[in-house]
Amino acid sequence: MTATEIRSAFLDFFREKAHKIVPSAPIVNKDDPSLMFTNAGMNQFKDYFLGDRVPQQRRVADTQKCMRVSGKHNDLDDVGRDGTHHTMFEMLGNWSFGDYFKDEAIAWSWELLTDRFGIDPERLYATVFEGAPEEGIPTDDEAKNFWLRYLPEDRILYGNKKDNFWEMGETGPCGPCTEIHVDTRSAEERAQSPGRDGVNVDGSGVVEIWNNVFIQFNRKADGSLVNLPERHVDTGMGFERLTMVLQDKSATYDTDIFTPILAEIERLTGKSYGGSYAPAAKSDMAMRVVADHLRAVAFTIADGQLPGSGGAGYVVRRILRRAVRYGYSFLDQQQPFIHKLMPVLVREMGQAFPELARQEEQITRIIQSEERSFLQTLENGLQRFAALDTDGNTIAGQDAFELYDTFGFPIDLTRLLAEERGLTVDEAGFTAALQEQKARSRKDAAKEVGDWHVLTDEPSVFIGYDVLSDSGARITKYRTVKVKDKPQYQLVLDRTPFYGESGGQAGDRGLIRVGEERLEVIDTQKENDLTVHVVDKLPADPQADVYTAVTPEERQAVSNNHTAAHLLHAALHEVLGEHAVQKGQDVRAGKLRFDFSHFERPTDQELERIELLVNAKIRENIPLLERRDVPIEEARKSGAMMLFGEKYGDTVRIITFDEDFSSELCGGTHVKHTGEVGLFKITSESALAAGVRRLEAVTALKAEWYVRGRLAALREVQELVKGANPSEAVRSLQDDNRALKKELDKLQAERAGDLKSDLQQSFEDIGGVNFLATQVPLNDAAAIKNLAFQLTGEIENAFVLLASESDGKALLTLAISKGLTDGDGALNAGAMIRGLAKHIRGGGGGQPFFATAGGKEPGGIPAVLSHARELVAGRE
Numbered sequence: 017m018t019a020t021e022i023r024s025a026f027l028d029f030f031r032e033k034a035h036k037i038v039p040s041a042p043i044v045n046k047d048d049p050s051l052m053f054t055n056a057g058m059n060q061f062k063d064y065f066l067g068d069r070v071p072q073q074r075r076v077a078d079t080q081k082c083m084r085v086s087g088k089h090n091d092l093d094d095v096g097r098d099g100t101h102h103t104m105f106e107m108l109g110n111w112s113f114g115d116y117f118k119d120e121a122i123a124w125s126w127e128l129l130t131d132r133f134g135i136d137p138e139r140l141y142a143t144v145f146e147g148a149p150e151e152g153i154p155t156d157d158e159a160k161n162f163w164l165r166y167l168p169e170d171r172i173l174y175g176n177k178k179d180n181f182w183e184m185g186e187t188g189p190c191g192p193c194t195e196i197h198v199d200t201r202s203a204e205e206r207a208q209s210p211g212r213d214g215v216n217v218d219g220s221g222v223v224e225i226w227n228n229v230f231i232q233f234n235r236k237a238d239g240s241l242v243n244l245p246e247r248h249v250d251t252g253m254g255f256e257r258l259t260m261v262l263q264d265k266s267a268t269y270d271t272d273i274f275t276p277i278l279a280e281i282e283r284l285t286g287k288s289y290g291g292s293y294a295p296a297a298k299s300d301m302a303m304r305v306v307a308d309h310l311r312a313v314a315f316t317i318a319d320g321q322l323p324g325s326g327g328a329g330y331v332v333r334r335i336l337r338r339a340v341r342y343g344y345s346f347l348d349q350q351q352p353f354i355h356k357l358m359p360v361l362v363r364e365m366g367q368a369f370p371e372l373a374r375q376e377e378q379i380t381r382i383i384q385s386e387e388r389s390f391l392q393t394l395e396n397g398l399q400r401f402a403a404l405d406t407d408g409n410t411i412a413g414q415d416a417f418e419l420y421d422t423f424g425f426p427i428d429l430t431r432l433l434a435e436e437r438g439l440t441v442d443e444a445g446f447t448a449a450l451q452e453q454k455a456r457s458r459k460d461a462a463k464e465v466g467d468w469h470v471l472t473d474e475p476s477v478f479i480g481y482d483v484l485s486d487s488g489a490r491i492t493k494y495r496t497v498k499v500k501d502k503p504q505y506q507l508v509l510d511r512t513p514f515y516g517e518s519g520g521q522a523g524d525r526g527l528i529r530v531g532e533e534r535l536e537v538i539d540t541q542k543e544n545d546l547t548v549h550v551v552d553k554l555p556a557d558p559q560a561d562v563y564t565a566v567t568p569e570e571r572q573a574v575s576n577n578h579t580a581a582h583l584l585h586a587a588l589h590e591v592l593g594e595h596a597v598q599k600g601q602d603v604r605a606g607k608l609r610f611d612f613s614h615f616e617r618p619t620d621q622e623l624e625r626i627e628l629l630v631n632a633k634i635r636e637n638i639p640l641l642e643r644r645d646v647p648i649e650e651a652r653k654s655g656a657m658m659l660f661g662e663k664y665g666d667t668v669r670i671i672t673f674d675e676d677f678s679s680e681l682c683g684g685t686h687v688k689h690t691g692e693v694g695l696f697k698i699t700s701e702s703a704l705a706a707g708v709r710r711l712e713a714v715t716a717l718k719a720e721w722y723v724r725g726r727l728a729a730l731r732e733v734q735e736l737v738k739g740a741n742p743s744e745a746v747r748s749l750q751d752d753n754r755a756l757k758k759e760l761d762k763l764q765a766e767r768a769g770d771l772k773s774d775l776q777q778s779f780e781d782i783g784g785v786n787f788l789a790t791q792v793p794l795n796d797a798a799a800i801k802n803l804a805f806q807l808t809g810e811i812e813n814a815f816v817l818l819a820s821e822s823d824g825k826a827l828l829t830l831a832i833s834k835g836l837t838d839g840d841g842a843l844n845a846g847a848m849i850r851g852l853a854k855h856i857r858g859g860g861g862g863q864p865f866f867a868t869a870g871g872k873e874p875g876g877i878p879a880v881l882s883h884a885r886e887l888v889a890g891r892e
């Protein structure tokens with residue numbers, strides 16, 4: 017079976033067992049602050065398990081794009097070293113939300129693997145949880161008994177908490193699990209030792225392929241476990257590993273998921289892939305790293321996460337850099353090459369994941385530009401390495417850390433470079449510096465999330481599309497979160513008009529009254545399906561009746577900007593083309609920022625047409641057409657704009673302003689008529705990343721103030737030019753200015769010439785040094801430098817110190833003839849200037865033959881001049 021057939025067969029099997037097949041959620045996690053990337057198929061169903069949301073289907077199956085590169089599940093450092101770990105991988109899963117449990121889950125996994133996929137039952141092993149008496153969890157004999165229907169007792173093993181109790185993160189749904197392992201070894205090897213010895217042993221050839229988790233508990237922040245209202249099944253089978261087993265390979269990289277990519281890497285680099293896992297086989301490892309990381313980076317960019325300098329974007333950048341480094345060090349790739357693998361990736365995976373094909377050009381450009389800039393950093397790092405002051409034969413830990421931190425050199429690259437030059441690295445010092453940095457950033461990011469105090473289990477309903485205030489709601493839960501030791505209070509209500517930050521729209525602010533007590537809502541956030549109100553204190557009586565009120569002016573300002581963003585999106589399509597799709601937005605009361613794909617800077621005319629079109633639509637005063645609960649298929653057919661990387665449910669909301677102009681799937685808030693937006697004005701346009709542009713704009717009152725501000729500035733100019741045409745007047749001023757500057761330069765040059773001949777007469781012999789230290793009436797640093805060089809060039813053994821003053825600051829320029837900077841009693845301008853600069857309360861530096869310094873205290877110049885004389889006179 018090909019990989020594609022295997023994926024379909026899995027889904028077909030569960031479809032036959034009455035499961036609904038759902039699409040993969042985005043790999044980038046936008047609505048769960050506890051998780052950057054989807055790390056398991058169950059993430060998107062977390063709320064069902066916790067009982068925060070009611071599922072529409074109780075049986076679901078899918079293939080989920082996952083990434084394990086941070087937090088509790090992190091495989092990044094293993095990738096490339098073995099044949100089974102990946103950063104990005106597909107997880108095939110089936111779920112029961114309070115429906116079937118251990119019996120069916122085990123029976124179906126057996127049926128699928130042995131009957132449908134034809135895996136030899138003799139090769140299969142199962143593990144079950146041995147129990148955790150300290151947490152009151154018994155041995156999972158139940159699962160074991162179900163397995164005994166298919167497997168002899170000696171092929172069922174007990175496993176500990178690490179292997180057989182699955183948890184998503186520090187908190188959240190969890191439970192005991194049973195894992196299925198396949199003995200992939202040859203018949204000969206199997207005859208020599210039983211497969212059970214290899215279960216959970218890395219590199220043994222017995223590989224875990226499927227995990228069936230029986231979710232029963234919620235792990236709370238205080239570490240305790242509480243029972244969930246219902247019991248669920250969460251299974252995850254590594255698609256790459258399953259394919260490896262079914263294609264009878266010993267590494268995922270040898271399956272048809274990876275071989276086409278590896279073949280292309282071979283072609284591009286001219287090296288051949290030997291499939292070796294020996295530590296010395298660096299280029300084989302590098303090829304695996306590149307193949308794996310290419311997928312991770314391409315999929316995350318397709319889901320809307322650009323590489324960047326913080327959060328998830330930084331993780332993506334680091335993954336790509338790891339690939340670049342391996343390519344650079346072990347595949348001799350000093351030029352960008354990873355982006356050239358996109359066509360083969362799209363050919364292989366574009367059908368199952370059309371988002372890749374659709375964004376191929378964009379992804380390619382982004383990867384290429386990241387590669388280019390990181391290769392430049394690597395080059396700079398190599399130069400830094402060459403210039404390191406190696407004390408004896410050791411590279412200091414701090415230097416190795418600088419190479420790591422500033423230039424992206426991992427310690428093994430530094431070690432390699434050091435070995436080539438016969439040096440060693442102070443690795444203990446490096447580790448200490450690294451730990452110190454980690455401790456610092458942990459302290460900065462420290463966030464302690466307390467457990468929710470749950471009053472009732474009601475779901476939270478958003479009523480803020482229709483009303484801005486409401487009475488009679490109830491608090492369902494509350495908690496305290498500590499951010500850098502500062503407490504933050506959070507409330508959830510059974511019903512709220514407050515919009516929680518999502519889809520690039522800021523959260524509402526306003527007031528909540530609990531009984532008679534007033535709380536200020538500082539922000540509203542979204543955590544999966546919960547709307548979380550951040551308030552200034554917790555109420556004294558959480559059971560009291562709640563009155564809620566969103567600040568109407570702010571909501572109006574945000575809605576103005578969100579509607580304007582839709583109109584802008586449609587205008588971009590019309591003026592620039594269909595490719596100009598949204599890549600991100602930040603819509604809040606005082607701000608409208610919109611990122612979109614486009615490969616060059618839009619021209620001024622294009623920007624003007626975009627702005628005119630948006631304003632025309634505002635003046636048309638188009639009424640809002642809002643459709644809620646539209647089945648997703650219907651929405652897709654209607655041609656409304658949808659974004660990749662967004663998680664859409666079975667039904668969606670469509671926002672339309674003129675059927676022929678703007679229709680988008682959207683959860684945000686909007687104006688009732690476009691006329692409310694008033695005026696739309698673009699304030700800036702810039703490049704955000706390769707192929708991504710950023711527009712900033714203002715609307716309504718803010719736009720009015722912006723225009724007024726610009727007009728006032730113009731009026732000021734007009735007054736200065738006394739009624740003349742301002743641009744003509746400014747142009748003529750510029751012309752005059754240029755002519756005057758020329759004249760001035762000429763006069764200065766003449767003066768410097770006169771000055772030079774005066775100075776030539778002023779040298780004085782101090783112990784064989786032709787000494788000159790004086791203040792000069794020049795203020796142009798370049799002219800002074802020039803003068804100093806001319807003097808040291810013309811006069812032997814010259815020491816020339818020129819001091820000058822301008823705008824209340826002092827400048828020292830010191831030049832010393834080459835003959836005096838070597839040998840016994842050598843003078844060093846760089847070292848001397850630092851001492852001299854103290855008199856003018858400043859600092860500076862330079863080389864032995866030339867140095868400059870600046871300071872705030874021109875009154876110290878005479879002291880500088882006499883100090884210089886002493887230095888030269890006191891020379892040994």
Ligand code: SER
Binds near residue numbers: 055227228251253
């Ligand atoms: N959540 C489990 C895992 O990720 C099974 O899907 O292994």
